[in-house]
Amino acid sequence: MSDKTTWGIAGIGKLGTAILTQWERLQLETGIYHPDSEKAGSAVNQFPSARKLAQEDLAGLDYLILALPPDQIIPFITDLKSSGVPLEKPVLINMATKMPTEELKKEFPDLKWAAMKFVGHSESLKIYGDGLFISEAENEKDESLLNRFTALGRVETTDESLAEKVNKLATYHAVKAARELETKMSDEGYSEVYREQALRSLMPEVVRAYSKGKLGHFGKKVVEELDGENSQGSPGSNSD
Template identity: 30%
Template sequence: MHDTLPTVAVVGLGQLGVELARRLPAERLLLVSRSETKAAALAKELPGAAAVPISRLSEADLVFLAVPAGEVVPLYRERLAPHIRPDAALVNTATLVDTAELRAACPDHRWIPLKLIGSAKALQAGRTALLVTDDEEHRALLEPLVGALGRVIAGDERWVLACNTIATKRALEAGLRIAEDLRSAGLPAEFAAAAQAVVAAGVLQSFADGTLGHFGKAVLQELEVERNEAGVAREAK
């Protein structure tokens, strides 16, 4: 690409696209959105940014696609491809879109995966994520640009889908279980939202950070004892 920071474009200004745009240290940042008003408003906040039509993607060295998974291929083929330089690269952030499939289906450009273990909402709250690309060359290219979002590692992008699927399923199961247990305990229904969004979310964050308080540590110890006893009982059968 370039010895200096490349000219970067972000296509799609949903939650993730906005967070990307806010944290990219590009000297020139091109913002492309269905909503020209939204792009223009965001560009005013960011030094070096400009809200531009798709035709100006020809100026970009690196194009981040932050659009829904089902839109990636049709948007690229029908609108973006004619305007992106042959030497430019596209960054695939869609968790559900395998970059190998994009390379096979859309071979006229270089495709780089960048998958997020985290969420745009967490980024908005000031947290960081873990980002996965496919090799050391791409990691070295992307880390100076997206390091403000979190650490970038080289690995298998399919890990991200597996991780996010497991975490999302378990989190939703926990949310449902909390509501059920509160009802069974005869507690007011309005407690459920606070228990899910404040207590459970805070406990998980502290558990991940290793900063559980005394109460959390005591409950964790009880759970570990219960799990150990259940494991012993299974082995005895």
């Protein structure tokens, strides 16, 4: 990736902060834009490799990441264009899971668009890195784009809508499992302090260790118990 390639990010919420945190660890310079100059300045103070961008600076970037909620992207671009900011140069990177990039291309056909959808949780990306992003085939030859995001983890080339499907499926089952655990512990008389610790510390870290095949001795024993229960309850077993 050329050192002359300039990057900026609009949106310093959870996802934007997670991305900036990881790029800061790699000392990758990134410009930060926020319409509230004070908020932009506060964000820049957290990341020594970052710099504050004024509205007019956006026109000169090579890449502008839109880490914005889906309903804010079109108004954001519309406001910039209305203010006379030319956006023909930068590649505008759509990260909003629920905003199809094709819709943005139709709304602003004179601008350059690329999809880069995050699969996962922003807090995990912020702490661990090791992210997973989805881009589309048309971006495969954009080495600057791919290199910048592979620095955060892995980029898969496929239909961008898969990001929403995976995030929704995982979130549904995570919330369902959390509610079931909360109910079970409450029914068995555990106080709130133990329920909170189980949900905030035990459960997420056990899932992380399980996904990496790194369960400890205690966790492996629990897996053996579960496998035994499943075997006894499987069709054709002698559990009757």
